[in-house]
Amino acid sequence: xxxxxxxxxxxxxxxxxxxxxxxxxxxxxxxxxxxxxxxxxxxxxxxxxxxxxxxxxxxxxxxxxxxxxxxxxxxxxxxxxxxxxxxxxxxxxxxxxxxxxxxxxxx
Amino acid sequence: xxxxxxxxxxxxxxxxxxxxxxxxxxxxxxxxxxxxxxxxxxxxxxxxxxxxxxxxxxxxxxxxxxxxxxxxxxxxxxxxxxxxxxxxxxxxxxxxxxxxxxxxxxxxxxxxxxxxxxxxxxxxxxxxxxxxxxxxxxxxxxxxxxxxxxxxxxxxxxxxxxxxxxxxxxxxxxxxxxxxxxxxxxxxxxxxxxxxxxxxxxxxxxxxxxxxxxxxxxxxxxxxxxxxxxxxxxxxxxxxxxxxxxxxxxxxxxxxxxxxxxxxxxxxxxxxxxxxxxxxxxxxxxxxxxxxxxxxxxxxxxxxxxxxxxxxxxxxxxxxxxxxxxxxxxxxxxxxxxxxxxxxxxxxxxxxxxxxxxxxxxxxxxxxxxxxxxxxxxxxxxxxxxxxxxxx
Numbered sequence: 001x002x003x004x005x006x007x008x009x010x011x012x013x014x015x016x017x018x019x020x021x022x023x024x025x026x027x028x029x030x031x032x033x034x035x036x037x038x039x040x041x042x043x044x045x046x047x048x049x050x051x052x053x054x055x056x057x058x059x060x061x062x063x064x065x066x067x068x069x070x071x072x073x074x075x076x077x078x079x080x081x082x083x084x085x086x087x088x089x090x091x092x093x094x095x096x097x098x099x100x101x102x103x104x105x106x107x
Numbered sequence: 108x109x110x111x112x113x114x115x116x117x118x119x120x121x122x123x124x125x126x127x128x129x130x131x132x133x134x135x136x137x138x139x140x141x142x143x144x145x146x147x148x149x150x151x152x153x154x155x156x157x158x159x160x161x162x163x164x165x166x167x168x169x170x171x172x173x174x175x176x177x178x179x180x181x182x183x184x185x186x187x188x189x190x191x192x193x194x195x196x197x198x199x200x201x202x203x204x205x206x207x208x209x210x211x212x213x214x215x216x217x218x219x220x221x222x223x224x225x226x227x228x229x230x231x232x233x234x235x236x237x238x239x240x241x242x243x244x245x246x247x248x249x250x251x252x253x254x255x256x257x258x259x260x261x262x263x264x265x266x267x268x269x270x271x272x273x274x275x276x277x278x279x280x281x282x283x284x285x286x287x288x289x290x291x292x293x294x295x296x297x298x299x300x301x302x303x304x305x306x307x308x309x310x311x312x313x314x315x316x317x318x319x320x321x322x323x324x325x326x327x328x329x330x331x332x333x334x335x336x337x338x339x340x341x342x343x344x345x346x347x348x349x350x351x352x353x354x355x356x357x358x359x360x361x362x363x364x365x366x367x368x369x370x371x372x373x374x375x376x377x378x379x380x381x382x383x384x385x386x387x388x389x390x391x392x393x394x395x396x397x398x399x400x401x402x403x404x405x406x407x408x409x410x411x412x413x414x415x416x417x418x419x420x421x422x423x424x425x426x427x428x429x430x431x432x433x434x435x436x437x438x439x440x441x442x443x444x445x446x447x448x449x450x451x452x453x454x455x456x457x458x459x460x461x462x463x464x465x466x467x468x469x470x471x472x473x474x475x476x477x478x479x480x481x482x483x484x485x486x487x488x489x490x491x492x493x494x495x496x497x498x499x
Contacts, residue, residue: 025133026140044141045118045164048133049172056176064132071143072136075129 010050011059012094015079015087018060022078025051051077059083110160111138117166121174130173137163252310254290254303257338264336275305279319279334286313286333323352326401326419353401353417353462390430396420396461404428406435406457417462430457 017023017031025047054060060083064073079087115134119127138159145155163169254275258268267278270290277286289309310333314321319334328339329349340349396402400420407414416428435457 024140025137026144043164043168044137044162045166045169046172048130048137049169049176052130052173052176064129067136071139072132074136074140075133 009094011054012087012090014047014050014054015059015083015090018077018079019084019087022076024074024076028077054083059086111135111142111156114138114160114163114166118169119173120170122177126177130177134163252305252307252340254305257288257305260338261336266336275310277310279314279317279336282317282319282334284317286310286317286319288313323349325349326399350417353403354415388430388433390428390433390435391425392428392459393423393425394420394459394461396424396426398422398424401462402426402428403460403462404430404457405460406430406432406455 013032014028017028017035023031025044028051029044029047051060051062055062055077058080060077061080062075062077064075067074112135115131115138118134119130122130138156141159141162142152142155145158146152148155150158254270258270258275261277262268265280269276269278272290274290275288277288279286287309288305290303290305311321314333320332322332324330324332326349329352330337330339340352390404392402392404394402398420401417402420403415403417404426405415414431416430418426418428420426432455435455438456438458
């Protein structure tokens with residue numbers, strides 16, 4: 001995946017990943033990898049600044065929870081109502097964009 | 108864990124108070140989680156910790172990004188800084204150009220296995236790093252090539268190369284679209300310094316999308332063909348362990364075959380497939396295959412996972428593997444293996460496959476339909492002659 005493409009859609013990917021359930025960093029990476037069949041490959045360390053930025057914007061909310069495996073607590077992120085609105089908006093934008101590009105995408 | 112703690116501290120420099128404490132806790136948790144996952148795959152504690160560090164990426168990059176989020180600077184100050192950085196980079200480019208030719212020493216390399224990148228018939232300086240990354244996505248992304256060395260190898264064969272901070276753009280002769288390879292800055296644990304490498308997976312994936320044929324041949328210092336360009340991974344003095352590359356290919360194919368209903372095998376790979384582990388029993392098999400072929404031995408562990416190993420066929424048609432047990436019953440039908448994957452491990456069912464010549468990496472990212480159509484071309488079942496011999 002080209003880095004610029006990934007950067008441009010990172011917020012949408014993260015918000016959509018958190019839409020169904022709260023997740024922590026490693027799971028977010030794995031979920032995105034699974035959903036995109038490996039197309040998006042995060043440099044793992046770059047995930048956290050992005051999550052923190054979304055948290056500061058009030059789009060997601062993080063909380064530490066105990067680790068069932070006995071390791072250090074994990075920070076789970078969940079989508080806020082503001083984040084859900086932003087996700088809806090981004091998804092509408094994306095659908096409009098892909099519709100508009102359809103005639104140019106080839107078969 | 109000292110390296111992890113050093114990383115966490117370095118990454119959070121510049122942050123203050125609760126933000127710093129919470130970010131440190133989050134990064135510690137991440138590194139612990141990834142280390143734990145690697146331990147499940149059979150790596151030693153030291154290897155697992157090192158691989159977790161590599162996966163999380165360049166410490167300077169994450170520190171810079173975290174500081175941008177948490178300690179934003181006034182725009183006028185940013186402009187001044189940006190001007191300074193541009194100036195500094197311009198002068199650094201000139202002064203660093205000679206230093207980049209220096210070969211990494213074994214001690215300073217972040218991984219325990221690496222080799223020179225060498226274009227066919229020509230020796231150049233540089234290294235390929237080998238590390239098993241996180242999950243299946245990085246089975247194939249586990250090999251990183253020195254960006255500078257690779258550029259030299261490609262340029263010498265007519266490929267135009269453009270490099271920026273994020274990627275290498277490669278213009279192969281007679282192709283319409285460029286190939287892009289992602290640059291990753293890997294950490295040297297001794298000095299917390301990083302160097303630019305190319306993720307081999309990104310190179311192969313992009314080349315595949317561009318329509319370039321990709322093939323891998325040989326075992327020791329294998330030859331990688333991308334379009335009309337070819338280079339060896341490894342030299343006589345610093346041989347490249349191609350087992351990991353072949354293993355990743357087999358594992359990926361296995362996963363797709365094991366659960367074709369799911370298109371998301373990437374995260375399950377961590378638990379479903381074990382890689383070669385040193386604790387296995389060494390087995391020597393005499394095969395019906397011919398010398399030089401690459402074989403893979405696959406046997407269920409009995410807990411739903413597989414034990415996989417790869418080996419070349421030697422002069423006397425022998426191939427040496429590690430296996431979880433000495434007694435194995437070889438079957439002719441791979442499906443039989445999947446049916447018994449959760450069954451009694453004492454049954455010891457196993458299959459011996461011969462990989463097709465010039466392993467076609469165009470199927471590095473196969474879909475399920477690819478697998479069902481192409482699998483027969485990629486593997487051929489071979490039975491050992493006589494009983495396996497264990498060498499303990």
